[in-house]
Amino acid sequence: MLAATAILMLDIAVVNTALPTLQADLDTDLHMLKWVLDAYTLALASVVLTAGSLADRYGRRKLFALGVTVFTASSAAAAASGSIELLIAARAVQGIGAALMFAVSLALLSHAFRTPQERTGAFAAYGATIGASFALGPFVGGLLTEVAGWEWVFLVNVPIGIVVLVICLTRLAESRDPNPPKIDIPGQITLVGGLFALVYGLLNAAEEGWGSSPVVAALAAAAGLLAAFIYIEATSSAPMVPLGMFRNPRFAGAQLAAMAISAGLFSTFIYIMIFLQDVKGYSPMEAGLVLVPGTMVNLFCAAGTAKLAGKVQPGVLIAGGLGLASLGMVISALLISPDMSWLELQIGFIVSMAGTGLFNPAVSAVALDVPERVAGLATGIHDTARQAGVAVGIAALGTLVSTGDIAGSLQDVMYAGAAIGAVGAFAALFLFRPRPGTPVGALAPEAA
Structure with missing residues (x-):
């Protein structure tokens, strides 16, 4: 489980560092590079809930084995891609394989480790693997790209x-x-169609303008399909997303906060990598190393946050973490320039990642504080929120990017990301506001 989790999480992080080299080798542009990331995250976000249902019905080990097979074969196909179109197609299939793996990993661990003590150790190792994958991802991606070529980001x-x-x-x-x-086949179809139309419209708005017919049609289709998805889930006897769970304001707030940090902070990494390599002239490995101090701070802060459980309301940690992430992005925006120093690059990023370290354990605890019978479903909903946030964030922030002024564009991207994080922080403060009689550190009541 840990090895599978490491490679599917690494494939979110390592590809960012390889993108500028990949762009030159495949003779493509920034618009298509965004699809290299969004094809993966969109497929993962759209399929993970249905993957969990299929695994419950047909066997979790069977679906996990299928996911590993699909992921491995599509990784080889991605490495062999001779064009950007083939690479994007391979990445979409890779995202489906990742969804099959990720959807059943916790269930398989729970089945293998029966006692509470065993499960605590297994889940701690699982969480540490996710954190370490993100921490090492930028450096690993840069090292592989520089030493062996971008193909090895997938071949590994x-x-x-x-x-x-x-x-x-x-x-x-x-x-x-x-x-x-x-x-829930109707729900699956409308969710995939709605998310794809939304991302397609936002990505093309950066190239063709908001008033172009394809953009208007795509955004209108997205609104209609996502509205249809909500209607289907509200009226279905077996919905893939039971909307009753969102009556719990803290559960709803956890998903909103997860989308905010993904869309506001994590979606900026592609543009940071392009700035570091195309403007600053860093090699892929040097660019990856720039992010390592911040990601290590993230790990240490996340470990320290565990000691605050029961002493600090989770809403405070979630809103405070989002606030720090937003502050770090504002600092970065103020300092960004073509001649900024390595130390100046670190300041804002370290602040943002310290906030992420406070945020992640608290938001995961709230998102999974549900009855055991819906724990797998809650995990799928939470991962959908995170991955959809990244996919939509990359597309939305990309409308602010001009290839003629990457440094100035990155400033705008950081300010916009900070605004998204700030909105998420205020929403979290509202949804997580203490209720009369709620003890400090108490998590959300059980979702229906």
């Missing part, structure tokens, strides 16, 4: 995937839900 998954598949088939026990829910 192949031997790991083969080993994971062998372990899965020989060691993992099968498990399934004896009373699985129905597959």
Whole structure:
């Protein structure tokens, strides 16, 4: 589980560093580079909920093995891509494989480790793997790109995937839900269509303008399909997203906050990498190293936040973390220039990642503070919120980017990202406001 989680999380982080080199080798532009990231995150966000339902019905080990196979084969296809179009297609398939893997990983761990003590250790290792993958991702991506070529950002998954598949088939026990829910096909179709139309419209708005017919049509289709998705979920007898869960303001606030930090902060990384390599002239490995101090601060702050549980309201940590992330982006925006120093690059990013370290443990705890019978569903909803936030954020912030002035564009991107984070922080303060009789540190009541 840890090896599989590491490669699917690394594939979100490592690709950012390789993008400028990939752009030159495949003779493409920034518009298509955005799709290299969004094809993966969109597929992951759109499919992860249905993947969990399929696993409950047909077997979690079986779906996990299928996910590893799809992910490994599409990684090889991505490395062999001779054009940007083939790479984007391979990335979309890779995202589907990642969704199958991610949707069942926690369920498989719960089945393998039966006692509370065993599960605590397993889940701690699982969380540490996610954190370490993000921390090492930029450097690993830069190292592979510089030493062996951008293809190895994807090829490195192949031997790991083969080993994971062998372990899965020989060691993992099968498990399934004896009373699985129905597959919500109308909900799946409208969710995929709505998210794709939204991202397509935003990405093309950067190239063609907001008033162009394709952009207007795509955004109108997105509004209609996402509205239809909400209607289907509200009226379905077996919805993939039970809207009743969002009656709990803290559960709803956790998803909103997750989308805010993903769209406001994490979606800026692609533009930071382009600035570092195209404007500052850093090599891929040097660009990756720029992000390492901040990601290590993130890990230390996340570990320290665990000691605050029961002493500080989770809403304070979530809103405070988002506030720090926004402050860091404002600092970065004020300092960005073609001749800024390495130290100036660190200041804002470290502040933002310290805020992320406060944010992540608290928001995950609230998002999963639900009855055990819907824990898997809550995990899927939370991951959908995060990945959809990244996909939409990359597209939306991309409308502010001009290839003629990357430094000035990055300033605008940082200010916009800070605004998204600030809105999320105020929303969190409102939705997580203490209720009469609620003890300090108490999490959300059980979602219906």
